[in-house]
Each structure stands twice: as structure tokens, then as C-alpha cells.
Amino acid sequence: MRSILWCALLSIALCAVSLAQTSEPAQHKAGFSIDNIDKSVDPCMDFYQYACGNWIKNTQIPPDRPDMDSFGEVEEQNLLVLRDILEKASKGGSERDAIDQKIGDYYGACMDESAVEAKGIAPLKPELDQIAAAKDKQALIDVIARVQLIGPSPLFNFYSSPDFHNADMVIAYIDQGGLTLPDRNYYIKDDAKMVGIRKALSDYITTAFTLSGQSAQQAAESAKTVLDIETALAKASMDRTVRRDPKVRDHKMSREEAIGLAPNFYLARFFKDVDSPTFSDLNVSNPDFFKQVNDVVASQSLDSLKTYVQWHMLAGAAKWLPKPYVEARFKFRQALFGQAEDQPRWKKCVEATDEALGEALGQRYVERTFGAEGKQRMLTMVDALEKALDQDITGLPWMTEETKKQAKIKLEAIRNKIGYPDVWRDYSKLEVKQGDLMGNFLRANEFESRRQIAKISKPLDRKEWEMTPPTVNAYYSGSFNEIVFPAGILQPPFFDKSMDEYVNFGSIGAVIGHELTHGFDDQGRKFDPKGNLRDWWTEQDGKEFEKRASCVANEYSNFVAVDDLKLNGKLTLGENTADNGGARIALMALENMIRESGKTPEKIDGYTPEQRYFLGFARVWCEKRTPEYSRTLVNIDPHSPGRFRTNGVVENMPEFQKAWGCKTGQAMVSPNMCRVW
Numbered sequence: 001m002r003s004i005l006w007c008a009l010l011s012i013a014l015c016a017v018s019l020a021q022t023s024e025p026a027q028h029k030a031g032f033s034i035d036n037i038d039k040s041v042d043p044c045m046d047f048y049q050y051a052c053g054n055w056i057k058n059t060q061i062p063p064d065r066p067d068m069d070s071f072g073e074v075e076e077q078n079l080l081v082l083r084d085i086l087e088k089a090s091k092g093g094s095e096r097d098a099i100d101q102k103i104g105d106y107y108g109a110c111m112d113e114s115a116v117e118a119k120g121i122a123p124l125k126p127e128l129d130q131i132a133a134a135k136d137k138q139a140l141i142d143v144i145a146r147v148q149l150i151g152p153s154p155l156f157n158f159y160s161s162p163d164f165h166n167a168d169m170v171i172a173y174i175d176q177g178g179l180t181l182p183d184r185n186y187y188i189k190d191d192a193k194m195v196g197i198r199k200a201l202s203d204y205i206t207t208a209f210t211l212s213g214q215s216a217q218q219a220a221e222s223a224k225t226v227l228d229i230e231t232a233l234a235k236a237s238m239d240r241t242v243r244r245d246p247k248v249r250d251h252k253m254s255r256e257e258a259i260g261l262a263p264n265f266y267l268a269r270f271f272k273d274v275d276s277p278t279f280s281d282l283n284v285s286n287p288d289f290f291k292q293v294n295d296v297v298a299s300q301s302l303d304s305l306k307t308y309v310q311w312h313m314l315a316g317a318a319k320w321l322p323k324p325y326v327e328a329r330f331k332f333r334q335a336l337f338g339q340a341e342d343q344p345r346w347k348k349c350v351e352a353t354d355e356a357l358g359e360a361l362g363q364r365y366v367e368r369t370f371g372a373e374g375k376q377r378m379l380t381m382v383d384a385l386e387k388a389l390d391q392d393i394t395g396l397p398w399m400t401e402e403t404k405k406q407a408k409i410k411l412e413a414i415r416n417k418i419g420y421p422d423v424w425r426d427y428s429k430l431e432v433k434q435g436d437l438m439g440n441f442l443r444a445n446e447f448e449s450r451r452q453i454a455k456i457s458k459p460l461d462r463k464e465w466e467m468t469p470p471t472v473n474a475y476y477s478g479s480f481n482e483i484v485f486p487a488g489i490l491q492p493p494f495f496d497k498s499m500d501e502y503v504n505f506g507s508i509g510a511v512i513g514h515e516l517t518h519g520f521d522d523q524g525r526k527f528d529p530k531g532n533l534r535d536w537w538t539e540q541d542g543k544e545f546e547k548r549a550s551c552v553a554n555e556y557s558n559f560v561a562v563d564d565l566k567l568n569g570k571l572t573l574g575e576n577t578a579d580n581g582g583a584r585i586a587l588m589a590l591e592n593m594i595r596e597s598g599k600t601p602e603k604i605d606g607y608t609p610e611q612r613y614f615l616g617f618a619r620v621w622c623e624k625r626t627p628e629y630s631r632t633l634v635n636i637d638p639h640s641p642g643r644f645r646t647n648g649v650v651e652n653m654p655e656f657q658k659a660w661g662c663k664t665g666q667a668m669v670s671p672n673m674c675r676v677w
């Protein structure tokens with residue numbers, strides 16, 4: 001899944017819907033306004049600063065967030081809408097309909113902080129005891145399976161996903177995993193920042209084990225054990241930039257062969273423990289990881305492995321334990337993200353309800369916020385963008401007719417989903433009890449894990465959504481070959497019914513173009529119209545693509561995100577390709593619309609249609625981040641910071657230079673313009 005902005009940060013998720021301002025009124029309207037422009041800056045020297053300068057000056061990062069940006073502004077508004085829905089739903093009894101009972105009781109139990117304090121560690125104790133009771137390493141795999149069903153994924157990841165070679169069928173996958181920190185580099189690199197974050201993790205583990213009953217000395221030893229095991233897993237893990245290539249993750253093998261790769265994992269027992277449907281083949285995304293970690297399991301004592309699994313159970317549930325756990329968790333997250341304060345409880349509980357019951361809460365959300373008119377205008381824009389991409393492919397100077405024909409077949413096959421699912425998920429079998437936060441949380445996790453596992457060996461359900469309706473984000477899926485826009489993102493400044501089309505094409509138009517272009521970036525181009533991993537390029541065209549893509553990778557590798565830390569041009573290549581392609585085809589679509597209207601466009605607020613297009617584009621990327629968060633994202637986020645999502649794109653566009661009258665030698669005119677699409 002390739003989204004327009006970063007979402008789930010590992011298990012300590014800080015997702016798109018995480019956000020902000022507390023009770024103070026919004027500092028400014030979340031929409032397009034020329035008041036955001038800093039006219040003291042020359043747009044040809046630093047367009048991002050020109051378009052966002054006053055926004056940046058007038059925006060403060062809310063204390064409970066690591067950032068503020070356009071996504072955050074909308075998320076903030078959504079949280080208030082969702083809170084209102086949930087507070088109403090949580091009042092009342094059996095006269096409520098099934099949806100309100102479920103979402104209301106989930107939220108209500110979550111908000112009952114005094115019940116949480118009164119129960120202490122008790123709600124999690126049975127799970128921790130079960131891990132402690134494992135008699136040998138075979139019994140340990142049973143408890144790992146249990147932990148994987150109810151929450152975190154110690155040791156490795158097990159999940160279902162479309163078969164790389166037959167996307168119509170869902171198969172089982174096993175993959176590297178089992179880390180607490182966001183990436184293998186956090187365990188391996190020895191610079192001061194990484195050492196500091198490892199120390200923060202070690203402190204967090206020590207505190208959590210002390211709180212759950214270990215002596216200070218035991219807890220410190222436990223922390224060392226966890227870090228030792230996770231460091232071994234990190235060393236066996238593949239680098240995330242290398243993993244971008246789906247071909248390196250394509251290792252389908254028989255069930256027996258996979259079991260034989262890592263006999264100490266007792267995978268046959270694991271598959272049975274999690275009630276997996278039977279299968280004869282599965283994909284092992286990183287076979288070397290299983291080979292190497294097989295030795296780790298052999299060399300570590302049973303007690304050490306139990307400590308490691310207990311840690312993952314504790315960390316996965318810490319958010320819903322009493323205050324001292326929550327504070328320890330926050331301190332650790334602060335080291336990674338740099339926010340000043342923890343989120344207020346109501347925000348955590350709104351997000352938790354969205355995670356657990358997203359398509360039930362989502363029904364209520366779209367009833368309130370999403371109209372048929374919005375959907376119709378989006379469909380018209382998607383259509384205009386698809387035509388523009390087709391036109392763009394026709395005109396590509398570097399691609400042969402043969403590959404162009406294949407590219408157009410793929411484009412033609414891209415489906416779209418807008419607003420919310422046609423078929424809502426059924427949560428009737430998920431038990432939600434009043435006053436039982438931890439129980440509800442673990443049951444909701446288990447409900448979702450079992451739902452995912454049940455898909456194995458079944459045809460792909462193409463109606464399914466991977467984001468909930470209130471999510472302020474969008475995605476392209478290679479296996480589904482589809483672009484998806486939840487209702488949450490179809491609001492200002494992304495999509496503004498009251499704004500001219502020039503601005504809308506720059507904002508939501510470029511977002512649509514971004515997602516479409518993902519079908520043809522370094523990863524997307526390797527999938528065919530049906531979503532199968534199949535090379536449909538001539539060899540020569542493939543080389544031409546690589547040549548142009550490496551221009552983009554080099555360009556972004558020279559951008560500095562924070563201090564002296566540069567972007568990883570290869571990690572961000574797909575997103576940068578999508579940003580560049582999306583901006584180009586959205587502008588083409590706008591020019592087509594203006595031409596077809598037959599009217600001479602007029603300036604608005606003193607700006608030409610093209611200038612407003614670029615201002616609308618930049619507005620989406622106005623952003624502020626803590627230095628800690630910037631640093632974390634450079635390490636793990638495939639997206640570039642907003643400054644470069646703006647300037648990195650416009651400096652490649654002669655259309656931009658024409659619109660703003662920029663000249664050779666100015667910063668927004670790259671001497672080495674890159675263009676893939």
C-alpha cells in the first residue's frame with residue numbers, strides 16, 4: 001500500500017489520525033488562503049517559503065503532537081466530529097442501535113480512567129502469566145501465537161496478502177519483525193542520537209518490568225535481554241530501502257520448506273495455534289531472516305525468550321494500563337517524536353475506537369460529513385486525471401510504443417474507491433463489554449487478526465478498504481491496482497467545494513495524480529494490470545526508466561531534512577516520483593479543462609490559474625515538525641518533508657518557471673531537471 005503520507009509507525013503507531021490542538025480555538029482556517037503567502041520571499045527562489053511562509057509563522061505545533069500540517073489540521077477537526085459522535089453513542093442503553101452500542105461502549109470503557117487505575121495490571125496478568133508458564137521452546141511458540149492474535153508480533157510477522165503471482169488469491173506470508181524500535185538501523189548505528197534512543201527504550205523496558213513486579217536489578221537485566229534479542233533480529237533483518245523492490249520479497253515455497261528453514265520456530269505448531277486455514281504454499285518474504293533467527297532462538301535461554309515475549313505484550317498494552325505505564329511509554333515516544341505532552345485521553349480513545357471499529361464509526365462519520373455531490377466531483381476529477389496521464393504517456397519521448405501500449409492497459413485497469421466502502425464490515429461477532437477496556441482492546445485485536453488469517457487460501461475480496469472512512473490520507477495498492485480516497489481527505493485544504501478549480505486541481509488533483517503515478521513508480525511498474533508481479537516493460541524501456549528514476553533519487557539525496565541529515569533518495573524514490581508525476585498530470589488536466597471550457601480564464605486574488613494551481617499544490621505540504629520527528633521520519637518514512645515535496649517538484653517543471661516568470665540561475669530552476677512521467 002502506498003499512501004500519500006506516513007501512517008502506522010510500527011506497533012507504537014502514531015497514525016495519520018493522531019492529532020491535535022487541545023481546547024484552544026483553531027489558529028487559522030484549514031483551507032486555502034492567500035494570507036498564507038509570504039510576499040517578502042521571491043517565489044522563484046523558495047516557492048515553499050513563499051506559499052507557506054505565513055502559515056508557518058502563524059502555526060504552532062500543538063503540545064500533544066510532533067508536527068502540524070494540512071493533514072493534521074483536518075485530523076484535528078475530524079477528532080472533534082468523532083468525539084461528538086462517540087460521546088452521544090456512549091450515553092444510553094439498549095434502546096441504541098447495534099452500531100451505537102458497539103462504538104459507544106468501546107469509547108465509554110476507554111474513557112473510564114478510574115476503572116483502569118483501580119484494576120492495575122490485573123487485566124493483563126493472565127496473559128503475562130501464560131507466557132511465564134511456557135515449559136519449553138515448543139510451548140513458547142504457542143504463547144507467541146496467542147500474543148500475535150491479541151496484539152503485537154514478537155519474533156516475526158505472520159499475515160495474509162494477495163499472491164504476488166496470482167493477485168486474485170490470498171496466501172499466507174511470513175516476514176521479518178519483532179522489533180520495538182522503528183527500524184533495524186536503530187539497533188545497529190552507533191551515532192549519539194541512536195545510542196540515546198536505545199537508552200530511552202532500555203529505560204522504558206526497565207520501568208515497565210519494575211512496575212509489573214520485578215526488582216530494579218531484575219528489570220535492568222530484562223531490558224538488556226530484550227535489547228540483545230532485538231539487536232540479533234535487527235541484524236538478520238533486511239534494509240528497508242532494499243526491501244522496496246518487491247522481487248527481493250518474492251519467495252514462494254512449500255509449507256514444508258518454510259518449516260524446514262527455521263525448525264526452532266515450530267511453524268507447523270504456530271499455524272495450527274492461530275487457526276490458519278490449510279495451505280500448501282506460502283511466501284517467505286525474507287528467508288535469511290528465518291535461517292539466522294533460528295540460531296538466535298537456539299542460543300537464547302527459554303527464560304530470556306519469555307522475557308522478550310512478555311515485553312512485547314506489555315508494550316502492546318501499555319497505553320491502556322495505569323498512569324505510571326502510560327507515562328513511561330510517553331517518555332520513550334518523546335525521544336522518537338519530540339512532542340511536548342502526551343495526547344489527552346479522549347483523543348487516544350477516539351483513535352482506538354477508529355482502529356477497533358473503524359467501519360462502524362465510519363458509517364456514522366460519513367452520514368454526518370460526506371455528500372453525494374462531493375463524490376460526483378471527485379469522480380469527474382479522477383476521470384480528468386486519468387485522461388491526462390494517458391496523454392502524458394502518449395507524449396513520453398523515452399518510451400517505445402510497445403511499452404506505452406502496456407502502460408495504457410494498466411492505467412485503464414486502475415479502479416477507484418471514493419468516500420467509503422460499498423459493503424460495511426460486520427462487527428456483530430466482536431464482543432464489546434461496558435467497563436472492560438483491556439478486554440475490549442484485546443478482543444478487537446483478536447477479531448481483526450482472525451479476520452485477516454481467515455482470508456488465507458480464499459479469493460481476494462476487491463471490495464475491501466485498507467483505510468477507515470475518517471482517515472485523512474489516500475493510497476494506491478499494486479495488488480488491487482486501485483486508488484482509494486477516504487471521506488476524511490475530501491475536505492479543505494485538499495478538496496474545497498467553495499474554491500476555484502485551479503486551486504482544487506493543485507491540491508486534490510495532484511493527490512489523485514500522485515496515487516495514479518504510484519502505479520508506475522519504481523515499485524508499481526513491476527505489477528501488471530491484474531496486480532501480479534510481472535515485467536511488462538521492454539528491456540530498453542526498463543533501462544530508460546531506471547536512468548530517469550536515478551536522476552530523481554540523486555536530486556532528493558541532496559536535500560537536508562534536519563541538522564546535517566540528508567534525505568535518502570532511494571527510500572523516497574517512489575513517493576518523489578509520484579509527487580512529480582502527480583503535479584505534472586494534474587496541471588495537464590487543468591489546462592485541458594480550461595481549453596475545453598472555451599473561456600478566457602481570469603485572475604483571482606491577482607493570481608493566474610497556473611499560479612493558483614501551484615499555490616494550491618504547495619498549501620497541501622505546509623508543515624512544521626519537531627527536530628526529533630524529522631529525524632525519525634528521515635530514517636523510516638518513504639515520503640519527503642513538505643518543503644521538498646513542494647520545491648523538489650517545482651524545480652523540475654518548466655511549467656512552473658513559465659507560470660512565475662523564473663529565470664535560469666534561480667533556485668527554483670534546476671540546472672538538471674528530472675522527469676520520469
Ligand SMILES: [Zn+2]
Binds near residue numbers: 004514518575578
Ligand atoms: Zn504516495
